[in-house]
Amino acid sequence: MSEPLLFDRSSPGRKGYSLPACDVPERPVADLIPAPYLRRTAAELPQLSEPDVVRHFTHLSKLNYSIDSGFYPLGSCTMKYNPKVNEVTVNQPGWRSIHPYQPEATVQGALHLMYDLQDLLCEIAGMDAMTLQPAAGAHGELTGLLMIQAYHRSRGEGHRNEVIAPDSSHGTNPATASMVGYTLITVRSDERGRVDLNELKSLVSDRTAALMLTNPSTLGLFDEQVLDMSEMVHEAGGLMYYDGANLNAIMGIARPGDMGFDVVHINLHKTFTTPHGGGGPGAGPVGVKQILEPFLPMPAIGRRDEQYFLDYARDHTIGKVRSFYGNFGMLVRAYTYIRRMGSDGLSQVSRDAVLSANYLRSRLNDLYDEGYPGPNMQEFVLSGRRQRKSGVRTMDIAKRLIDYGFHPPTVYFPLIVDEALMIEPTETENKDTLDAFVDAMRSIAREAEETPELVTGAPLTTSIGRLDEVRAARFPDLRWRPEKVEDAATG
């Protein structure tokens, strides 16, 4: 790294503050803190001025890439711009300063917002009821499958122990199924990238608890056989689970509820512009059809005589799935976005997202192979097959894009496309940005043929080159220690 670490800039006596002399009588520390808890040697804190600290953190912040710094075409994850009006709203003192233990009468506005957001999301997804508690899409999947399990058990059908998901499904789908104790059955995609209906027919049985489907799929393809699938699964007594991570393709145009789905999760941090990534809080509300309403997590947000309240009266609830009521700040942001866009705005979002993805595909599919033929929905998958012939792998293309100033797309997923590059531009990028990305991808394709070492050696412009990802995950080095202390700790 070009800049010295914060701790290495320390110089004895440097300070970032100056306080007036204390004008209240000081009590000895030993009177306030029991002796065993008092430290005997001073903490080895760096001694720095305020500008030192500000420069250090500003430098670190510039090493990060975010949607606020550039184009971020991460397929399946819908990394779209997060409007700043969301932050203005959520930072109103009335939202920011409330506490979850406040009496209901004093937080009527917050309950009202949650109640309305549930309604809006039900309308968008075509569902009858919604819980806002889950903190992510994967958490929504867990919540949804627990409800499905509780539903089957309540009908004396606890023997249903299988969840079916396509081979294009996101890794969280099989992970969730096995976490809930289901056996995962994988259904193959056909040569068009759609579910192989004949195979599905042979897999559905009285052991089927649910079919988990992402539609449009992670290949960015809409499966028009969805009504047939719903009918097939329902006839066998199973339920339909909709992974709503790709809702940005159909919002305001088609509704999972109308396609026969019984449960839907919605990723607010994808489709509904709440901040995404960096380990920040997400939100994965789950909508259900009436038959699953008794199983929803409690409390629900209820309304009686113009008053909103936390409704704990649910006989068959699966319980609480998160502390308090969900990531409330995210709910305020998503609500702001929905109200700001209106229903015409939301459907325009989907149209523009689909248009952008098809535009990119049509400008790149002469130099890169396509995973499956289009037209596609909100994203598309290319294959680095052709580039591999000159020794350039998809990972190299991804790293080279960093040199061109772009965040790489999702790579090596979905698993059913060789050397996959999964690109989702979203609706929030203008044509100039899309064209600049096309130019970069086209030059990388040329480089792969003419100067492959340039691509395999990328990135060349970052402060750190390629990481040893296995080592970074297994032996994370997250803490700086002054040498003396380190000696003492290891000695």
Ligand SMILES: *Cc1c(COP(=O)(O)O)cnc(C)c1O
């Ligand atoms: C992102 C994603 C998930 C998981 O959602 P998280 O909010 O990241 O937990 C599930 N399925 C698909 C298709 C996704 O893209």
